[in-house]
Amino acid sequence: MGKYLRKKIIVYIITFILAVTINFFIPRLMPGDPIQSLLSRFSGMEGGREILENQLTLLFNLDQPLWQQYANFWKSVFTLDFGISIIQFPTPVLDIIKRAIVYDLSVLLPAIILSWIVGNKLGAFSGTDKRVDKSTMPFFYFLASSPYFWMAGLVAFFFGVVIGWFPISGAYGSTATPGLNWSFIKDFLHHWFLPFFTMFLVQLGGWAIGMRNMIMYEKSSNYSKYMETLGSSKKLIRKYGFRNGVLPQVTGLALRLGRIVGGAITVQVVFNYPGLGRMLLDAVQNQDYFLMQGIFLTIVTMVLIANFTVDIIYMFIDPRVRLSFTEEV
Amino acid sequence: MINFGKKVLILTLAFLFLVGGMSLAQDLPREETLVVSGAMWGPPSTWNILIPNPTPGTGGLVYETMFSYNPLENEYEPWLAESGEWVSDNEYVLNVREGINWTDGEEFNAEDVVFTYQLAKDNEIPYSPIWDWMESVEAEDNFTVRFTFSEPHYAEWDAELYQRYIIPEHIWSEIPSDELITRTMNDPVGTGPYTHRQAAQDRMVWERNDDWWGNDVFGQPKPKYLVDLVNQSNNVVMGMLMKGELDLSNNFLPGIQRIKDQFGLVTWYEEEPYMLSWNTAVMYMNTLREPMGDTQFRRAMAFMVNQDTIVDRVYGGLVQSANPTGLFGEGWQAYLDEEIVEESGFEYNPTKAKALLNDAGYVDANDDGWREMPNGDPLELEIMVPSGWTDWMESVRVIASNAEEIGVNIAPSFPDSSLFDNKRFNSDFDLMIGNFQTTLSSTPFDYWFGVANRSIHGETISNGNWGAYDNPELFEKIDEFNMTNDEARKQELASDIQETLLQDMPSVPLWHNGLWAQATTEYWTNWPDEDNPYGVPVSWGNAYQLGMIDTLIGIEPVE
Numbered sequence: 001m002g003k004y005l006r007k008k009i010i011v012y013i014i015t016f017i018l019a020v021t022i023n024f025f026i027p028r029l030m031p032g033d034p035i036q037s038l039l040s041r042f043s044g045m046e047g048g049r050e051i052l053e054n055q056l057t058l059l060f061n062l063d064q065p066l067w068q069q070y071a072n073f074w075k076s077v078f079t080l081d082f083g084i085s086i087i088q089f090p091t092p093v094l095d096i097i098k099r100a101i102v103y104d105l106s107v108l109l110p111a112i113i114l115s116w117i118v119g120n121k122l123g124a125f126s127g128t129d130k131r132v133d134k135s136t137m138p139f140f141y142f143l144a145s146s147p148y149f150w151m152a153g154l155v156a157f158f159f160g161v162v163i164g165w166f167p168i169s170g171a172y173g174s175t176a177t178p179g180l181n182w183s184f185i186k187d188f189l190h191h192w193f194l195p196f197f198t199m200f201l202v203q204l205g206g207w208a209i210g211m212r213n214m215i216m217y218e219k220s221s222n223y224s225k226y227m228e229t230l231g232s233s234k235k236l237i238r239k240y241g242f243r244n245g246v247l248p249q250v251t252g253l254a255l256r257l258g259r260i261v262g263g264a265i266t267v268q269v270v271f272n273y274p275g276l277g278r279m280l281l282d283a284v285q286n287q288d289y290f291l292m293q294g295i296f297l298t299i300v301t302m303v304l305i306a307n308f309t310v311d312i313i314y315m316f317i318d319p320r321v322r323l324s325f326t327e328e329v
Numbered sequence: 330m331i332n333f334g335k336k337v338l339i340l341t342l343a344f345l346f347l348v349g350g351m352s353l354a355q356d357l358p359r360e361e362t363l364v365v366s367g368a369m370w371g372p373p374s375t376w377n378i379l380i381p382n383p384t385p386g387t388g389g390l391v392y393e394t395m396f397s398y399n400p401l402e403n404e405y406e407p408w409l410a411e412s413g414e415w416v417s418d419n420e421y422v423l424n425v426r427e428g429i430n431w432t433d434g435e436e437f438n439a440e441d442v443v444f445t446y447q448l449a450k451d452n453e454i455p456y457s458p459i460w461d462w463m464e465s466v467e468a469e470d471n472f473t474v475r476f477t478f479s480e481p482h483y484a485e486w487d488a489e490l491y492q493r494y495i496i497p498e499h500i501w502s503e504i505p506s507d508e509l510i511t512r513t514m515n516d517p518v519g520t521g522p523y524t525h526r527q528a529a530q531d532r533m534v535w536e537r538n539d540d541w542w543g544n545d546v547f548g549q550p551k552p553k554y555l556v557d558l559v560n561q562s563n564n565v566v567m568g569m570l571m572k573g574e575l576d577l578s579n580n581f582l583p584g585i586q587r588i589k590d591q592f593g594l595v596t597w598y599e600e601e602p603y604m605l606s607w608n609t610a611v612m613y614m615n616t617l618r619e620p621m622g623d624t625q626f627r628r629a630m631a632f633m634v635n636q637d638t639i640v641d642r643v644y645g646g647l648v649q650s651a652n653p654t655g656l657f658g659e660g661w662q663a664y665l666d667e668e669i670v671e672e673s674g675f676e677y678n679p680t681k682a683k684a685l686l687n688d689a690g691y692v693d694a695n696d697d698g699w700r701e702m703p704n705g706d707p708l709e710l711e712i713m714v715p716s717g718w719t720d721w722m723e724s725v726r727v728i729a730s731n732a733e734e735i736g737v738n739i740a741p742s743f744p745d746s747s748l749f750d751n752k753r754f755n756s757d758f759d760l761m762i763g764n765f766q767t768t769l770s771s772t773p774f775d776y777w778f779g780v781a782n783r784s785i786h787g788e789t790i791s792n793g794n795w796g797a798y799d800n801p802e803l804f805e806k807i808d809e810f811n812m813t814n815d816e817a818r819k820q821e822l823a824s825d826i827q828e829t830l831l832q833d834m835p836s837v838p839l840w841h842n843g844l845w846a847q848a849t850t851e852y853w854t855n856w857p858d859e860d861n862p863y864g865v866p867v868s869w870g871n872a873y874q875l876g877m878i879d880t881l882i883g884i885e886p887v888e
Contacts, residue, residue, distance in 0.1 A: 030747075031748050032745070032747040032750065034747070036747070036751060036754055039791070049455075049791050049792060051453045051454065051455060051458075052380070052455050054453075055453065059511065088371055088372055088374035089380070090375055090377075090510075090511045090512075090513060091375075091513070096372075099530060100530065161568060161571075167574075168568055169561060169565040169568065169569060170531055170558070170561075174362075174532065174558060174575075175356055175357040175364070175554075175556065176356055177356060177357065177527060178529065183356055184356070187356075269562065272531070272562065272565045274372075274530035274531050282371060285717075285745065285746065285747075286746075286747060287747045
């Protein structure tokens with residue numbers, strides 16, 4: 001087991017170093033200059049532009065040679081001091097990430113987890129029952145293959161405009177003030193529902209289809225056939241099939257959770273919901289090196305952590321994996 | 330499993346509220362709140378008035394200027410100043426209003442005005458260049474300031490009077506020099522009618538300052554709270570307007586004219602062009618490259634563009650085609666010379682454009698349908714606008730097809746906005762459209778300086794005149810216009826400048842972008858419009874003193 005972990009950790013460290021390096025160089029390969037794009041928004045300053053340009057270049061250390069900037073970046077990876085953002089000048093990047101990530105988690109975490117749970121259950125049902133299968137599968141395929149922005153647009157139009165039950169924009173109403181009080185919480189949930197619900201819907205189909213196929217596969221395996229001939233109930237067969245079929249789904253879930261930050265751009269654009277996804281989009285469009293680096297690093301770290309967690313969880317939920325490790329030692 | 334999911338959900342939400350619950354605060358009463366959008370392109374992040382684009386409203390709502398400017402009447406209104414005048418050729422004396430306090434209770438006086446300028450002399454901040462032509466600023470007594478100039482720039486000074494925000498000495502004097510532009514000044518102390526209440530990812534909330542000195546002079550602004558929302562996609566803004574959730578939108582919303590009546594939206598004009606003009610979209614030509622260095626070719630380009638197609642087809646009548654001089658608005662048109670426009674102006678005329686090109690030798694020598702350079706080299710040009718600016722992208726497509734009609738090969742190109750800026754600064758383009766430094770102001774000097782000035786010889790061009798058009802004689806005249814107070818001479822110069830620009834055509838004014846403004850009447854009425862022009866409904870940054878404060882005072886809550 002120790003050897004297994006050591007191997008894994010070395011692989012993860014190498015991946016991390018590569019990711020950080022790429023993360024540093026990719027933004028700098030973009031044509032253009034971040035300072036100039038910041039300055040371009042300051043119109044009508046006769047002569048003042050040069051002054052500001054010099055000051056900002058020094059402030060962002062963009063006058064230093066590339067290797068020095070690269071070394072600074074490594075330092076920042078450990079101190080978490082990613083510098084200050086260009087688009088939200090002069091807010092520190094870390095503050096922006098901390099403020100925005102809350103919204104990513106609040107919509108995506110429940111949406112991913114609930115869709116995983118519900119999707120797997122429903123998929124298991126359709127996998128074992130022909131009638132249910134025939135009636136629900138087209139619906140799941142429809143959900144899984146519809147582009148998010150299209151479906152979210154429909155849902156928003158129907159619930160937000162036609163029936164008018166839910167607001168379609170923002171994280172809370174324009175006159176609400178964040179606070180720990182019931183009216184704000186209600187308002188927040190009211191705004192939260194549609195982004196959550198649409199995210200839930202699009203992911204539901206994929207999980208259900210995946211689970212259904214797994215169950216079908218397990219059903220045709222020898223142990224299921226054996227149980228069937230022994231006269232076991234459908235429910236029992238499904239239960240055993242589920243335990244085997246859920247393994248790949250756990251990997252999928254972990255990967256999805258790892259990508260939670262980058263995966264929400266569309267929901268944030270469609271519902272004008274705050275969050276890191278949209279920050280990232282803005283950062284790329286405005287060549288905000290520092291914000292981009294900060295967000296990418298967050299994503300990379302989360303994906304690595306999620307993967308690592310899966311590796312460990314597998315040892316617990318899959319006896320075969322556990323055995324193979326313990327035998328090795 | 331389900332129970333586990335529920336637990337996760339509950340824990341997530343609990344965590345969320347812990348993080349989000351910063352203060353215990355009440356909802357803002359909707360009927361006392363004005364909700365606007367259109368000004369902010371990102372979360373509010375700094376209220377530092379020394380940088381040119383702090384959170385919109387910082388200038389105007391918090392910090393105030395010596396005068397305000399009414400672009401509808403072309404008049405200056407004394408604001409923090411009571412009066413001001415040139416007492417000699419190079420001395421300007423300003424009388425500061427008495428009885429004004431900063432929002433922290435300190436008295437506002439002449440020392441603050443002096444400090445605002447002295448700060449620019451002692452440090453490198455964006456408006457430091459004013460000291461190239463200013464000699465000294467002195468407080469003669471508590472409420473009188475004397476500015477002495479080494480080389481008075483009258484036109485620029487006029488603009489300075491309503492654009493420079495006065496800052497409190499007792500606060501800013503304590504900020505170290507190297508933090509002058511990086512401090513966020515979270516809770517800015519100003520003299521204005523509103524104060525910072527709350528900032529969030531998607532909004533800025535201002536709260537009325539009930540002790541504002543202007544209450545007795547101009548009247549009290551009606552909304553107790555002003556919520557400024559970060560810009561959102563057009564469909565979201567449209568939806569919010571339809572539902573009456575937004576009171577004033579300064580967003581550009583294509584097609585708004587079609588739903589205006591159905592949803593009872595208020596625009597400045599009832600009919601086309603619906604909006605006031607706000608800036609001039611100008612086609613710049615890079616004179617460092619052939620054939621744009623050729624005056625004949627540039628003139629042909631002016632006659633080639635069908636502005637009406639752009640106005641009608643791209644904008645659906647929401648903008649006006651530009652005056653050939655590029656001038657609009659009362660302040661600029663005071664110097665418009667109609668006769669020169671009549672004589673040397675241009676209009677859509679492909680025949681004339683073709684004739685100009687033929688005369689100058691740009692003909693289709695090899696019969697491939699496209700004209701070539703006089704020496705036979707192929708003529709292939711690109712016209713660029715930033716990617717994602719859909720109306721501009723559509724407009725350059727119109728221009729490209731206009732060019733095709735007269736046999737000139739111009740291809741549209743849409744670089745990302747930062748690359749666009751990079752190309753613009755480095756003269757790395759053939760043709761482009763820009764509206765930089767062509768925004769409504771009190772003096773046409775701003776426009777002329779923007780399309781023709783001499784700061785083109787550096788490594789990059791960063792101060793207008795993107796096409797690097799070089800005409801020292803004209804620059805001289807524009808400078809003289811800035812530096813003379815003799816009205817007759819100014820008119821004379823203005824006519825010369827317009828004549829030269831039309832003859833040389835370094836840039837082609839195409840259309841006047843509007844002051845996009847659509848208001849709803851669900852919570853607030855009596856919006857200013859053509860028939861009731863008491864203010865200007867504009868929430869854009871650094872424009873509050875151009876009539877928005879008057880609007881805030883003039884609108885009425887719905888009973």
